[in-house]
Amino acid sequence: MLDLRVRRVDADGVGLVVLGSDRVVDVLFDGRRIWSFWVRRDTEPGRGAARPVRTVGWPPAMRPHLSGTGSVTLRDHVSGADVWSGEVRFTDDDRRVEFVDRQGHPIALDKANRFSPVFSERTAADLDPLLDAMTELLEVLAGAGVAAFPAYGTLLGAVREGDFLGHDSDADLGYVSSRSNPVDVIRESFELQRVVAAAGYRTYRYSGLAFRVDVVEADGATRFLDVFGGFLDGGRLYLMGEVGTPFERDWLLPLGTVSLRGRDYPAPARPEKLLEAMYGPSWKVPDPAFKFETPRETTEVLNQWFRGTGHARRDWERRAAQRRRRPVPKGSSALAKQLRRGEAEGTTVLDVGAGRGRDALWLARQGFPTTAYDFAPRGLEKARRTARRRDLPLEVRALNLDEWRWVLSEGARMSRAGDGPRAMLARHVLDATDELGRQSLGRLASMSLRGGGRLYVQTWTGKGRGGAGLVPVRTKQVQKLVERHGGTVLDVSESLGGGSDGGKGSVGRVVAQWR
Amino acid sequence: MKQGLKQRLQRVVPGGGDQELAERVARLEREVADLRRHNLRLAELADVVQELLVPMAQRDQERVDAAIAAFQDAL
DSSP states (O other), X not given: OTXXXXXXXXXXXXXXXXXSOOOEEEEEETTEEEEEEETTTTSEEOOGGGTTEEEEEOOXXXXXXXXXXXXXXXXXXXXXXXXXXXXXXXXXXXXXOOXXXXXXXXXXXXXXXXXXXXXXXXXXXXXXHHHHHHHHXXXXXHHTTOXXXXXXXXXXXHHHHSSOOTTOOSEEEEEEESOOSHHHHHHHHHHHHHHHHHTTOEEEEEETTEEEEEEEOTTSOEEEEEEEEEEEETTEEEETTTEEEEOOGGGTSSOEEEEETTEEEEEOSSHXXXXXXXXXXXTTXXXXXXXXXXXXXXXXXXXXXXXXXXXXXXXHHHHHXXXXXXXXXXXXXXXXXXXXXXXXXXXXXXXXXXXXXXXXXXXXXXXXOEEEEESSGGGGHHHHHHHHHTTOOEEEEEOOTTOXXXXXXXXXXXXXXXXXXXXXXXXXXXXXXXXXHHHHHXXXXXXXXXXXXXXXXXXXXXXXXXXXXXXXXXXXXXXXXXXXXXXXXXXXXXXXXGGGGOOSSOEEXXXXXXX | OXXXXXHHHHHHSTXXXXXXXXXXXXXXXXXXXXXXXXXXXXXXXXXXXXXXIHHHHXXXXXXXXXXXXXXXXXX
């Protein structure tokens, strides 16, 4: 290929001379596609005389796999022509580079540059349960009055290739509501999630207009089906999470059919119109390294209407997943010790934002019946198991402060659960969430601590270093929050250097009570 | 969008290049964003009321517990 030459493939990445237009190159190891990139969009130009040479580093997710030697091929995605191939020594280890998961399944990078078992590696027996689940889920949604269809990558694969896209890792469904304002379509999405959960699926809400359905496949692997809602208003189609464009109703209805691995599924009347809205006019050209370039206006309006239901939740979930096998750290924080000194034996403790459950487990050991809440409850799994094994009074519950439905229903539950004394521990929660989450914590405290319960708060106040993802919250702000939600501040203290916690930042502590 | 709108206003409104006009547009954009954010909150409130108010009004302990549990199972 004259307009694309490979200068080097080594432990750092790939260097190319790009003279022609932008195009996708697949990177294969032992003949199997692992990663794809655009030769201009995803590369950096060289400097000075080296200017025509463009370079791209290996994606961070790939690096841990690059030890030993590998047989690498660079292939033009569209023409299928090999641009370069050869043996590459990444490290001196005497082994071959391998891309497999814990179960030994071949893995590759999807379009978000995350590793997952890709459809192209999977057999009919692997994919049948996903196709069955799609059929079943479409029926469940139809039963609830919604005509859903494969959307985004799943629709694209069906229309273009009659199959899943090899580089994709999940399946997407979409529907266009018969309603036409955001409040109504959000309520409908809530109702649909209830219907799906009642049919026995585990679900997870992304935003006001999208949720995920978990499907366990034949080999025990879990696949995710995303359900994206949409609506037509004033001649525009809004479809979560990337579409906001002029659209005709009869491009959608009546639904037609599309074939996916030999099975028929419902599809918009003019699927090409929806694909163009999703992927732009070049949707027909395969692009395994595709990135959405959603107009800012569309992203803004979808954000403002539907998003904001989990501040930094992905980061916390990733952290929880990484640490879930490690033992729960020993001991307790200074704030938990303060709570123990201040509260009578047998007081029920609500530990909000419990993280890995160190304080919650310690408090349960001290004899306080404790509920550990977190919006990434996976991080609490180890603490829950330890408590069960040792017969400690610890309960783990999910709670998302960025959704009023969680807060109000949990507040209602707590307001009815027994009369004994109660205390709430909120250590580095107000400084880890957003303003909505802070107000929600105040509301939850007011609902569950009425009748003399006390709240123990600790935040980073802004001096020195706070922890990852924390924003400064001063004690004055906490006092104001407490008062706004009907509480009385009993004690305020502030110390530099994390007090007895040994941290480096300044921390403030506030104790408050609700009558 | 902010920039485009500002430029268009500068063309059609006499004296529209004023700092004041730019500030008004920015404020209007913030207000539209605030109003849009109410949609989700309103939908959440309506959902809580619809799903939990009826069993609570019936004052049937078991039904209320079951309603809250079912509600939280699908959040």
